[in-house]
Amino acid sequence: MSIITIIGSGNMASAIGTRAAKHGHTVEVMGRNTTKVRALADQIGNGAIVGPFGETPAGDIVILALLYSGVLDVVRHYGNALSGKILVDITNPFNAEGSGLVTTSGDSASQQIAGAAPKGTHVVKAFNSIFGGVLAEDKSMDAFLAGDDAEAKGRVAEFLESMDMRPLDAGGLEATYLLEWIAIFLVDLARSGAGFEIALGAGVL
Numbered sequence: 001m002s003i004i005t006i007i008g009s010g011n012m013a014s015a016i017g018t019r020a021a022k023h024g025h026t027v028e029v030m031g032r033n034t035t036k037v038r039a040l041a042d043q044i045g046n047g048a049i050v051g052p053f054g055e056t057p058a059g060d061i062v063i064l065a066l067l068y069s070g071v072l073d074v075v076r077h078y079g080n081a082l083s084g085k086i087l088v089d090i091t092n093p094f095n096a097e098g099s100g101l102v103t104t105s106g107d108s109a110s111q112q113i114a115g116a117a118p119k120g121t122h123v124v125k126a127f128n129s130i131f132g133g134v135l136a137e138d139k140s141m142d143a144f145l146a147g148d149d150a151e152a153k154g155r156v157a158e159f160l161e162s163m164d165m166r167p168l169d170a171g172g173l174e175a176t177y178l179l180e181w182i183a184i185f186l187v188d189l190a191r192s193g194a195g196f197e198i199a200l201g202a203g204v205l
């Protein structure tokens with residue numbers, strides 16, 4: 001098992017961190033609000049540690065559990081401290097109504113993050129089409145991911161598998177825009193009656 005760094009201390013940081021720790025990973029939490037970060041590390045337990053915001057993360061896999069509105073600023077704030085890391089983009093760049101995206105094809109949130117990150121850093125989109133509450137239940141589920149670097153995707157896929165999730169590769173970085181729309185689809189399904197306890201998956205019939 002490995003050290004997983006999570007930047008952010010909100011709902012998704014809690015859901016991913018708790019699940020990762022339960023499955024034997026050491027979680028490092030980083031964030032701008034040191035009180036919230038400390039509280040989250042204590043809540044996660046299992047040896048979770050706090051890392052200084054803006055300094056080199058301890059983990060090779062760094063989960064950006066941040067709002068889209070802040071993620072690029074945070075990536076720029078870290079700058080070369082993220083060099084060589086695998087950045088996991090979980091953001092959903094929804095418009096104010098949650099009815100569409102503020103990103104465009106060819107310029108998804110993940111592609112913007114890749115543009116802002118230092119050379120040698122690989123971006124993989126994952127977790128964005130799973131509700132935090134569902135993730136926290138720790139049930140077996142499917143997890144879509146996308147990104148350009150096969151090795152980085154393989155590492156994230158291993159991480160997902162270690163947490164009892166089945167990784168489903170959706171393609172390269174250009175496919176991250178589709179994953180952003182899939183999150184809109186998931187929210188539409190939930191709001192239209194399916195409820196917020198659902199998870200998307202793929203099956204052979």
Ligand SMILES: NC(=O)c1ccc[n+]([C@@H]2O[C@H](COP(=O)([O-])OP(=O)(O)OC[C@H]3O[C@@H](n4cnc5c(N)ncnc54)[C@H](OP(=O)(O)O)[C@@H]3O)[C@@H](O)[C@H]2O)c1
Nearest residue numbers: 008009010011012033065066067068070091092128131132
């Ligand atoms: N919640 C879900 O079910 C869900 C599911 C899939 C994907 N997502 C995506 O996951 C991401 C996180 O969602 P969440 O529900 O965890 O949100 P959240 O509870 O509001 O947490 C957001 C985190 O981002 C930090 N942040 C925001 N702007 C920042 C900035 N400029 N600099 C530094 N930190 C900043 C916040 O820090 P402070 O606490 O200091 O404000 C907080 O730790 C979002 O992009 C969301 O679209 C959410």
